[in-house]
Amino acid sequence: MNDAGPASSSAAPSAFATRSVKEASAWLVEQLLLVVERQLPEIAPVLRGFSAGSKLTDYEMGRTLQAQGILFQLVSIAEQAYAMRRRRHIERERGHDQLLGTFDQVLAGAKRAGVTADEIRAQLQTLRIRPVITAHPTEAKRVSILEKNRKIYLLLRELESTRWTDRERNALGAQLRDQVELLFLTGDLHLEKPTVEHEVAWGLHFFSETIFDLAPEVLATFEQALAKHYPDETFEVTPFFQFGSWIGGDRDGNPFVTNAVTRQTMRDNALASLNYYRGRTTELGRMLSISPRASHIPQMLRDELEKRLSALKDASSIRARNQMEPYRQFCNLILYKLNQTLLATRGEPTTDQRYANADELIADFKLMEAALAEGRSAALATDLVRPLRRAVEVFRFSTVRLDLRENTTRTTHALADLWRATRENDPPQVDSAEWRAWLDEQLQTPPLSIEERERFSSETRDTIEMFELVAELQSKLDREAFGSFILSMTHSVADVLGAYVLAKEAGLVKQGSKGVYCSLPIVPLFETIEDLRDAPAIMRELLAIPIVKRSAQRQGDLQEVMIGYSDSNKDGGFLPSNWELYKAQARLTAVGLEQGVAIAFFHGRGGSVSRGGAPTGHAISAQPAGSIRGRFRVTEQGEVVSFKYANRGTAAYQMELLASSVFTHALKSEREDALIPRAEFEQAFEDLSSAALRAYTEFVGDANLVLYFQAASPLEEISLLNIGSRPARRFGAKSLADLRAIPWVFAWAQNRHAITSWFGVGSGLKQFLDERGEPGLELLRRMHADSRLFRLVLDEVEKALMLVDLEIAGKYASLVEDVAVRESIFAKIAAEHELTRAMVLKVTGAATVGERFKAYKARLDDRLSTINQVNLEQVELLRRFRSAQDENARELIKIPLLLSISCIASGLGATG
Structure with a gap:
């Protein structure tokens, strides 16, 4: 990428539709280089590969690194546009049902396989x-950068068209070059650490x-595919595809997520959906200019319209407008109530009727659909009204279902306060029979009074008030505003059980016809290798406890379990993590069947392969048979969201x-x-995993690894990047065990060791083959x-x-001052890598x-020369940054260093 050659014409190509992704990328990169030559010609030779960057000032080095980062952004945009164009080409040439990953293709295969409509x-x-948007600190791009990338993508797509004249094409090319120039002139880094509020806005x-x-x-596409392949059948497609979020609700190790922040987050989320409905309803009203002279207006719509108008305190303005256009008037009624709902959501006084919940708005759109259908305009109902009704069904009055997350350290602390308030002495060990008996007892007792809570610490009161927030906002905003805890x-x-006790203290444990239950789903997260192994026994015991079983029954005979890819990988390495996750899912699925409750899995994945970031289709198809059954939640983190x-x-x-x-896994997996x-495969996997785990744990257990890792990577410097509100470490600890999985992966990727995605695999395979030979x-x-x-996995x-x-990893290793430590650790890495x-x-x-992954290798090769150059620059920047004599000298180097990380x-294409 840094050998683009001499400047070429800046005129827009005749048609991107006939160009390869490589040609499109080269043209975009050339536009950036032309901007750089005009704005900062001193760095252009470095970007073109004609000279090294050693003679650049710190400022020029920073701008060079920024431009190199923009190169990658432009290539990625070109690749996305090309991928979209290729999918359209396949659909045109072979048909939509031949396009992998579509409902059309899935249902065509199901019909051929004899899957019945009843199935x-x-x-x-x-x-x-439910994809769940999270704010883990892995997105290095600001929203301003994302917006400009979006405009470049749209202009690139426009240039694909063959309908433009040369004059029009050149005008589009000029607009695109302007956006590239603005990208180069926009600061690439967050100048201040983002707040949770910033992260909410980003999401x-x-x-x-x-x-x-x-x-x-997505729902409409599914309905169309069903109608195509099962034309004589009827299906009810519910709003099965929804979004969750952790932003503003994830308190685990993030002191900045307070109850006030969560409350404001809920309000912002609600306002986002309500404003969207208002805008779309305004558009709908403009379109539905249907006159009674031209179309039959059903009496039920006329009656409902009059009834609604009569109920308003001041309906005169609505009556006066669009008098001969009843559908428009009905849309105006909806807008009136939406505006009142917006006022209430913002905490402002309302003067008239508002929507009590999303179900009322859904009912209004359904009424319009029915009226249009009765008036012989069913297509208008389907094409214009139903999409908006579907949107309300998906997003309701909360946009997302916000999850709350907290760590057992914090909940145990709160429970200890509760013990002291009820027993007047210090609590026993949390693994004792006495503690367990007390938890069972607490689930049967009423919550403490407000006066009794005054004895709690502020942290404990805050934790209980977090649960109280759920009950309050479910009634004020939307019954589905929260997902789970x-x-x-x-x-x-x-x-x-401790989490159930805290929920009880907040009034979330209610009396049902069959006994008490918790109205907020409590979801355990099993993260380490040991916890994944213990999970089946834990869930078997939990589901035998009446309150847990009844709570699952209230959720549709469903108990969700979250499994962590990041920490299990950090804990045991790549192959053992994948195997333990697989076994845990298979065994938990069996526990669910045994207990008469479906276990639904929430997959805590990240963007990099070390954190579960494998290709979507392949990753899902490899899950154990029957483990999904159509229920699937997964985290979408950082750079994955923007991609x-x-x-x-x-x-x-x-x-x-x-x-x-x-859906394919649900239909076919069993x-x-x-x-x-297969017992033979499972035993082999068990043996491989055991051997790989031994090699990995021996390596990470090396007493000198922390010293090596901190020196030979930008681990500490990553924390200076303002890319997330969350601290890099939980509870301020500085041990390797307490280091979050995200910076663990991030730093090993930066220094080109990437051990988190392969270390131990070679040892596991070798020991297996040594023991079993050719068979x-x-x-x-x-x-x-x-x-x-x-x-x-392979x-x-x-x-x-x-x-x-x-070779580059060795340059990073040279930053380790202790020669014995450097040589010992690096030798282990090199030996395991070769193996x-x-x-x-x-x-x-x-x-x-890489020969089996030609497309992936080609994309990587296009980037590696520039990445390698930046790696070498980063090593020198780290050396200078760490040896700087004063803070002023460090500040001069800090921006280029952080730009190199970005x-x-x-x-x-991934950070953590």
Whole structure:
């Protein structure tokens, strides 16, 4: 990418539609280089690869790194536009049902396989998919940058068209160049650490740009595919595709998420959806200019309109407008009530009727649909009104279902305060029988009075008030405003029962016809290897406890369990983490069947492969048979959010891909040979995992690893990047065990070691083959062919190996001052890397790493020369930053250093 050659004409190409992604990328990069030559010619030779950057000033180095980061952004935009164009080409040439990842393709296959309409209906009843937007500190791009990237994407798409004249095309090209120039002139870094409020605005940005419009389209697309492949059948497609969020509700290790912040977050989320409905209803009213002279207006609409107008305190303005256009008048009535609802949501006084809940607004749109259908305008009902009704069903009055998350350390502290208030002495150990008996007792007793709570610490009162917020805002904003309470680092049954006790203190435990239940789902999060292994026994015991069982029954005989990819990887390495996650899901699914409650999994994935970020379709298809059953929640974190939802075409594809993959697994997983458990494969996986875990834990257990990691990576400097409100460490600790998984992955990726996605795999494979010989190799090759999970693991390890560069890694290692530590740790990494490469090639039969992934390798190769250059620049910046004699000298180096971190993250396409 830094050898673009001499400047070429800045005129817009004749048609991007006929150009390859490489040509489109080269043209965009050339526009940036022309901007740089005009704005800051001193750095242009470095960007063009004609000279090194060693003679640049700190300011010029910073601008060079910023420009290199923009290069990656432009290439990524070109790739997204090309991918969208390619999908359209396939649809035109072969048909929509040949396009992978679509409902059309899934249902065409189902029909050919003899899947009946009744089977489809059965799956639709339980289908529930919810991506959950989170604010983990992994997004290095500001919203201002995202907005400019979006404009560049749209202009690039416009240039694909062949309808423009040369004059019009050049005008579009000029607009695009302006956006590139603005990108170069816009600060690339957050000057201040973002607040939670900033993160809420960042999350809502994607809803206003794409998600509000496109999520309802997922439902419509599914309905169209069903009608096409099962034309004589009727189906009820419920609003199965919704969004969740942790932004403003995730308190785990983030002291800035307070109850006041959560309250404001809920208000902002509600206002976002209400303002969207107001805008869309205004558009709808403009379109539905239907006159009684031209169309039959059903009497039920006339009657309802008059009834509503008569009930208003001041209906004169609505009566006076559009007197001969009843549908417009009805839209004006909806707008009137929406405006009153907006006032109430903002905390301002209302003067007339407002919507008490989203169901009332849904009912109004359904009435309009029925009236249009009766008036022989069913197509208008389907095309104009139903999408807006679907939007309200999906987003309601809260935009997202906000999850609350807290750590067991905090909940246990609150419970200890509660013990002291009821027992007048210090609590016993939380794993004692006495503690467990007390929890059971507390679930049967009424909540303490406000006066009794005064004895609690402020932290405990804050925790209970968090639960109280749920009951309050569910009634004020929307009954589905909250998703669930996630309990991080769940280790025992007592941990979960403790959360029920705190919910009880807040009034969320209610009396039902069959006994008490909790109205807010309590979801345990199992994160470490040990906790994943303990999870089935914990859930078996929990589901035998009446309040837990009844609470699950109130949720539709459903108990959600969250599983963590990040911490299990940090805890045990890549292969053991994947195997333990797989086993936990299979065993928990069996526990659910045994207890008569479906276990639904919430997958805590990140963007990098180390944190579960594998390709959507492949990752879902590799889950254990029967473990999904149409219910799927997954976190969408940081850069993943902007990649998936920044542009309409990509967002529509990603949503449909996720939904169709989940639906496919629900339909096929229990009848597919590929997912039938095979004892031979499972034992092999167990042996591989055990050996890989030993190698990994021995490595991370090295007493000198922390010293090496801190010196040979920008671990500490990453915390200076203002990319998230959350601290990098929980509770201020500085041990490796307490370091969050995100900076752990982030820093190992920056220094090109990338150990989190491959270390231990080579040792595991070698020990397996040493013990089993040729029959073992034959078995592993069969597993690679027939086991989806093993294939996924090995494929992602191989892709990760393509990111490793030991020569560059060695430059980072040179930052470790202790020679013995440096040589010892680096030698272990180099040896395991070489072993892993050799073992992966032996099993797959490939001659070189990456030859099986030609498209991925080509994309990576386009970036690597620039990434490598920035890595070398970063090493020197780290050396200078750490040896600076005073704060002024450090400040001069800090901006270029942080830009180097941002640039490498952009080039790799993932941070943490």
